[in-house]
Amino acid sequence: MKYLLIIAADPAIPSPEPGDEGFEEYMKAWFAYDHDLSQAGVLVGGEALQPVETATTVRHDGGATTVVDGPFVELKEHLGGYYLIDVDTLDDAIAWARKVPVGTGAIEVRPIMPMGPDS
Amino acid sequence: MAREEGGRLLALLVDRVGGLDRAQDCLQEAYARAPSAWARAGVPDDPTAWVYTVARNAGIDAVRREASSARRLAAQARILDAGVAAVPGPGEHADEGDPRIVEHAEVGDERLRLMLLCCHPALARDAQVALTLRLAGGLTTAEIAAAYLVPEATVAQRIVRAKRKIRAARIPLTIPADLTERSVALATVLGMVFNEGYLAHTAAAGTLTRAELADQAIRLTATAADALPMEPELGGLLALELFHRSREAARTDADGVLVRLAEQDRSRWDRTLVSRGFAALSLALAQRRLGPWQVQALIAAEHTRGRTDWARIVRHYDLLRSMTPGPVVELNRAVAVSEADGPEAGLAVVDGITGLEDYHLFHAARGHLLARTSRASEAAAAWRRAAALTHNPSEAAFVAARVADAEAYEGPPRP
Numbered sequence: 295m296k297y298l299l300i301i302a303a304d305p306a307i308p309s310p311e312p313g314d315e316g317f318e319e320y321m322k323a324w325f326a327y328d329h330d331l332s333q334a335g336v337l338v339g340g341e342a343l344q345p346v347e348t349a350t351t352v353r354h355d356g357g358a359t360t361v362v363d364g365p366f367v368e369l370k371e372h373l374g375g376y377y378l379i380d381v382d383t384l385d386d387a388i389a390w391a392r393k394v395p396v397g398t399g400a401i402e403v404r405p406i407m408p409m410g411p412d413s
Numbered sequence: 414m415a416r417e418e419g420g421r422l423l424a425l426l427v428d429r430v431g432g433l434d435r436a437q438d439c440l441q442e443a444y445a446r447a448p449s450a451w452a453r454a455g456v457p458d459d460p461t462a463w464v465y466t467v468a469r470n471a472g473i474d475a476v477r478r479e480a481s482s483a484r485r486l487a488a489q490a491r492i493l494d495a496g497v498a499a500v501p502g503p504g505e506h507a508d509e510g511d512p513r514i515v516e517h518a519e520v521g522d523e524r525l526r527l528m529l530l531c532c533h534p535a536l537a538r539d540a541q542v543a544l545t546l547r548l549a550g551g552l553t554t555a556e557i558a559a560a561y562l563v564p565e566a567t568v569a570q571r572i573v574r575a576k577r578k579i580r581a582a583r584i585p586l587t588i589p590a591d592l593t594e595r596s597v598a599l600a601t602v603l604g605m606v607f608n609e610g611y612l613a614h615t616a617a618a619g620t621l622t623r624a625e626l627a628d629q630a631i632r633l634t635a636t637a638a639d640a641l642p643m644e645p646e647l648g649g650l651l652a653l654e655l656f657h658r659s660r661e662a663a664r665t666d667a668d669g670v671l672v673r674l675a676e677q678d679r680s681r682w683d684r685t686l687v688s689r690g691f692a693a694l695s696l697a698l699a700q701r702r703l704g705p706w707q708v709q710a711l712i713a714a715e716h717t718r719g720r721t722d723w724a725r726i727v728r729h730y731d732l733l734r735s736m737t738p739g740p741v742v743e744l745n746r747a748v749a750v751s752e753a754d755g756p757e758a759g760l761a762v763v764d765g766i767t768g769l770e771d772y773h774l775f776h777a778a779r780g781h782l783l784a785r786t787s788r789a790s791e792a793a794a795a796w797r798r799a800a801a802l803t804h805n806p807s808e809a810a811f812v813a814a815r816v817a818d819a820e821a822y823e824g825p826p827r828p
Contacts, residue, residue, distance in 0.1 A: 384533075384582045
């Protein structure tokens with residue numbers, strides 16, 4: 295069963311930028327997490343997103359579309375990236391979500407809708 | 414092992430592992446493992462039970478392994494449904510003389526896993542309550558709706574949504590890794606069910622009496638506490654429930670009016686339930702991991718003694734509020750303070766509590782303490798506030814009598 299781990303971080307608590315103190319440890323934690331996912335054979339995909347300021351939303355309204363600056367929903371937390379993992383149960387997915395080195399933030403765990411007989 | 418034993422085991426396994434073919438495979442596997450395992454560790458006391466357990470575990474493992482196939486989903490659904498079907502309905506009891514003794518142990522295990530599943534943190538609290546009562550307690554949707562005075566469709570929808578999430582998100586029917594966290598959630602849900610049955614206002618109507626709901630909570634708590642003796646909060650909750658339930662006969666008078674603890678006829682308390690409560694509490698305390706349910710049970714236990722040591726109860730409340738701070742704990746502590754140090758001291762604490770303006774017992778406690786400090790008109794006003802907020806019939810009758818007392822003491826209203 296595939297699950298999407300949607301990572302949201304609190305922009306009020308910025309993560310270290312390149313050159314900042316602690317940046318290397320911060321990145322090390324993410325690399326280690328990626329490594330653990332790969333080693334466990336559960337990693338399907340995952341990417342980090344550019345900051346929310348770079349987001350553009352294409353809104354559909356019954357066929358008409360408008361393009362606006364910003365994310366589709368303004369939240370206290372901003373989407374920062376995702377992992378797509380393939381594990382047995384929600385408990386396994388939650389266990390991986392607990393280990394995401396996000397610092398302060400939230401991970402939404404969403405099962406991927408099965409399509410076809412073998413997904 | 415006799416062939417008919419094998420047939421019986423197969424019948425038991427079919428439901429458990431989700432299919433005849435798999436049940437046969439698992440049974441074969443268990444028979445194949447027996448010679449080397451028994452050579453190593455000796456022949457078990459009950460070889461049939463050993464074979465069954467090994468086969469059942471193999472079946473569950475097989476179900477788990479088929480993680481990525483659509484058949485897997487159906488199999489898990491069957492296990493869930495088999496677990497539901499295996500739960501005895503209300504009033505049915507497991508027959509002690511039933512020769513299928515292995516099956517009983519298994520039902521206990523399934524039931525525990527069902528309860529833990531029902532309290533999965535990925536489910537909303539009201540869904541946890543409804544699912545626990547429906548799946549683990551075996552109540553009907555109509556009975557749950559009646560107990561909580563909500564439309565049956567609401568309960569049905571909660572259950573359908575929760576089951577859909579269990580299947581779609583694949584919440585597993587297994588003993589979780591975070592067992593302590595989950596058993597705390599289970600204790601919270603069972604405690605809520607018990608309170609609803611025993612203390613709250615809504616369960617008076619409908620097909621399910623308050624006592625039945627409370628007894629259902631006690632049965633489920635006892636099952637969970639037996640199965641998880643290393644989780645002392647379940648035992649603490651069980652003890653608390655038993656202590657409360659032991660007072661049932663003395664809690665209301667012949668007219669159904671609430672009788673306060675201090676005025677209850679203690680000879681009418683059920684001593685058997687009290688001693689079961691102490692047994693559960695001592696097992697829990699032996700784990701040496703104190704929690705709020707155990708502390709509440711200690712407080713309730715104190716009331717079962719001939720003479721209540723109120724200073725000790727105040728100390729227990731000090732401990733409880735350090736674990737679960739909140740205005741209701743403060744109020745209960747204030748009542749204990751008033752018994753230990755006098756009504757003025759208690760009233761001072763009560764008047765320092767905020768956030769309980771709409772809680773009938775807050776005004777009842779104030780009314781009681783104001784009356785004891787001879788402030789009759791303030792007491793009458795407090796009891797009237799309490800009366801306006803009270804819904805449970807026996808409590809309402811009690812509060813109405815206090816309003817009448819206070820008003821009589823106050824004298825006739827002056828123009």
